[in-house]
Amino acid sequence: MDLIIEYQGQLLSGTWVTIKLALLSLVIAVLFGLLGAWAKLSKNILAQKIGAAYTAIVRGVPDLVLILLVFFGGQELANSIGTLTGLWDYAEISQFAAGVGTIGVVFGGYMTETFRGAILAIPKGQIEAGVACGMSRLVIFRRVIWPQMVVYALPGFSNNWLVQIKSTALVSVIGLQDVVYNGFVAGRSTRELFTFMFAVLMIYLVLTAISDVGLRWLDKRYSKGIVRSEDG
Amino acid sequence: MKFRKLMMAMTAAVMMLGMGSVQAADLRVGVEGAYPPFSWKESDGTLKGFDIEIAEAICAEMKRKCVLIEQDWDGMIPALKARKFDTIIASMSITEERKKQVNFSDKYYNTPAKFVARKGAGLEISKEGLKGKRIGLQRGTTHQCFMEKMYPDAELVLYGTQDEVFQDLAIGRIDAQFSDSIAADDGFLKTDAGKDFEFTGADQHDEACHGPGAGMTVRKSDDELRMELNKALKAIRANGVYQKINAKYFEFDIFGG
Amino acid sequence: MGDSIVQFLETWSPIDIVLIAQNFDRFLWGALTTLELTLISLVVGGILSIPLAIIRAGNNPFLNAPVWLFTYVFRGTPLLVQTYLIYYGLGQFEWIRETFLWGPILSQAWYCALIAFSLNTAAYTTELLRGSIVNTNRGEVEAAKACGFSSPMRMRRIVLPSAFRRALPAYSNEVIFMLHGSVVASTITIQDLLGVGRWLNGRYYLAYEGFITAAVLYFIIVLAVSRGFRFWEKHWLQHLYPREALEVKPAKGAASFRI
Incomplete structure (x- = not known):
């Protein structure tokens, strides 16, 4: 316990990095999820193909492999693109950027499936009714699709988020000083790895519990007036 | 189309996050931090050790600001080649195999x-x-x-x-x-x-x-930096700074024969 | 001819294909380790999860609470941290190092990974099966009651077989996630598929060759596993298709995985 207090600064700063990483990558995941769902539902064959390839790669390759690939390989790629186009000399892909970007894009793939399922759950007649009323496609999206999609997507979204927050632990492998990395370094130098890894475990449990409460609140707020089957 | 614009702006903003230009005056040094007594991390997160102090001394001699960048050992050379930093000062031995990828200064210490x-x-x-x-x-x-x-x-x-x-x-x-x-x-x-x-x-x-010992690692294209590092190393060995750091960590001459 | 191909690849290919080819047997061994770890964990975790799921679906609070705690902790924390805790953490205690378990099991990275992975997948599978058990069609249970089946017999003959089948689509996600999760083994010295990729990069100071090779092989494995499950689902869930197609189709993909 004394050791935890001695290293609390490291643990707290690591926790803060983990939280930032999780929230920022969530923003990217939602954006990519919307784009992906749009591509997969689009009538354009090319968009469909790209969407399918995207979700297949995300499902086929473990996130840690992609993170390592982006962090090490992506930097060389960024450099050679810069050299070829002459646009930049050096564009840093930091550990944080590699982590946020990769986790965001990976979970964007899962969000794609969630959003796609949610959009498909909206009765077609409502969209047709919108068209009949002379609404533009944007208005239909904003007034008809979005409000219902949020409700249908919420359970899947919650799952994805809970998995995503845990996936952030993997960025410690590329040396980003998140809560796992800092806890591991502290445990190594004090030779009390159990103590520190247990503390890290507890921190994650707290983050998960807080997410649980938040998601339940969201669920209550958005599902007002909606009857859902028991496993929803 | 406002929606699409907003999304593009946000994506761009996120992409920018990790990118920043680096001032030429700073010397970005890749270090490790898990290799005592050469480098380790204190409980408050600061880096300590022989390599770290040598890096600081070299930077001071070159009159450039040292930016220490922690990097896991596996990725040291790829990160150097990818220009994440300019030199590695992390007890890296000078070997022929590594020389296919990168270049080295003269050795700064040698131990068996x-x-x-x-x-x-x-x-x-x-x-x-x-x-x-x-x-x-x-x-x-x-x-x-x-x-x-x-x-x-x-x-x-x-x-x-x-x-x-x-x-x-x-x-x-x-x-x-x-x-x-x-x-x-x-x-x-x-x-x-x-x-x-x-x-x-x-x-x-x-x-x-x-190989002959540990050297400071630079990219092959950076021969100028290699010369400067060698000059700085010679200087700190001549003016006694090296010996002071040596004495702080070891009871013997770590430079080797 | 062969030489000129090699020379061509060495000069023009952006990735060092020759080096990958020279070490390809190592990658195959790595893939074997990955498959072995994943498969055995799934079997051990699966066996553990059956009694635990029955407890969670029942209403005995004294049994339910500890099982709930187990699944909450293992589902609420990263597999990486769980694995570190078992591999690096347990070694901190001298009394553990003195037990008979240390030498043959806990001192071996492979077994540590196996324990962490098995407990992890057991936690997820328990909750998955619980959901499936709880949602068993009432009519089936009532029919069994009417036929005079005892409670354990109902569980064994009616509820579990049907619950297993209905859990299959969600379980295929769990299997793929376990496969993804097994990369954690490479962080505790195991030469699994990613471990070999990291070895290659470390040995020859490369940035991406090892990772790309690993990524391609993982992709092939996942593809094969998905195909296998699709065949199984068709085979075992046939009786559910006509009715379910009209009502709620079991959501494919992410919406139903984990938790």
């Missing part, structure tokens, strides 16, 4: 490599004696090259950091470890966890794998 095993374990350092034994070492080091070349029948257990090797040696997951002798002595044998362990066998050296 040795095996460490439990006292009285009776480990014999020979092809026969090491056959099937679990030997721990750090992935991507000259020691990995050495073991694969000289003792291919030993079972190698590869770790990301030297600290983890010591940790597992202490609790008996591996039969022995192979590393730099000073790192083993100061980082393990002299500590409480290492009191039941000792050096086993003589100094191990293979010119092709181990």
Whole structure:
């Protein structure tokens, strides 16, 4: 316990990095999820193909492999693109950027499936009714699709988020000083790895519990007036 | 179309996050932080050690600001090549194999490599004696090259950091470890966890794998920086700064013959 | 001819294909380790999860609470941290190192990974199966009651077989996630598929060759596993298709995985 207090600064700063990483990558995941769902539902064959390839790669390759690939390989790629186009000399892909970007894009793939399922759950007649009323496609999206999609997507979204927050632990492998990395370094130098890894475990449990409460609140707020089957 | 614009702006903003231009005056130095006494991390997160102080001294001599960048050992050379930093000062041995990828300054220290095993374990350092034994070492080091070349029948257990090797040696997951002798002595044998362990066998050296000693690593295209580093190294050896740092960490001359 | 191909690849290919080809047998061994670890963990975790799921679906609070705690902790924390805790953490205690378990099991990275992975997948599978058990069609249970089946017999003959089948689509996600999760083994010295990729990069100071090779092989494995499950689902869930197609189709993909 004394050791935890001695290293609390490291643990707290690591926790803060983990939280930032999780929230920022969530923003990217939602954006990519919307784009992906749009591509997969689009009538354009090319968009469909790209969407399918995207979700297949995300499902086929473990996130840690992609993170390592982006962090090490992506930097060389960024450099050679810069050299070829002459646009930049050096564009840093930091550990944080590699982590946020990769986790965001990976979970964007899962969000794609969630959003796609949610959009498909909206009765077609409502969209047709919108068209009949002379609404533009944007208005239909904003007034008809979005409000219902949020409700249908919420359970899947919650799952994805809970998995995503845990996936952030993997960025410690590329040396980003998140809560796992800092806890591991502290445990190594004090030779009390159990103590520190247990503390890290507890921190994650707290983050998960807080997410649980938040998601339940969201669920209550958005599902007002909606009857859902028991496993929803 | 407002929606699409907003999305593009946000994506761009996120992409920008990690990108920042670096001032030419700063010298970005890749360091490790898990290799005592050469580099380690204090409880408040600051970096300490021989390599760190040498880096600071070199920067001071070159009148450039030092930006220390922590990097796991596995990724050191790829990160240097990818220009994440300008030089590595992290006890990296000068070897022919690495020279295919990068270039080195003159050596700034040289110490022999040795095996460490439990006292009285009776480990014999020979092809026969090491056959099937679990030997721990750090992935991507000259020691990995050495073991694969000289003792291919030993079972190698590869770790990301030297600290983890010591940790597992202490609790008996591996039969022995192979590393730099000073790192083993100061980082393990002299500590409480290492009191039941000792050096086993003589100094191990293979010119092709181990090379002449540790140097500061630069990209091949950066010959100018290599010259500057060499000049700065000569200067701190001449004006006594090197010797002061040496005396702070070791009782002997670590520069080697 | 062969030489000129090699020379061509060495000069023009952006990735060092020759080096990958020379070490390809190592990658195959790595893939084997990955498959072995994943498969055995799934079997052990699966067996553990059956009694645990029955407890969670029942209403005995004294049994339910500890099982709930187990699944909450293992589902609420990263597999990486769980694995570190078992591999690096347990070694901190001298009394553990003195037990008979240390030498043959806990001192071996492979077993540590196996324990962490098995407990992890057991936690997820328990909750998955629980959901499936709880949602068993009432009519089936009532029919069994009417036929005079005892409670354990109902569980064994009626509820579990049907629950297993209905859990299959979600379980295929769990299997793929376990496969993804097994990369954690490479962080505790195991030479699994990613471990070999990291070895190659470390040994030859490369930035991406090892990772790309690993990524391609993982992709092939996942593809094969998905195909296998699709065949199984068709085979075992046939009786559910016509009715379910009209009502709620079991959501494919992410919406139903984990938790």
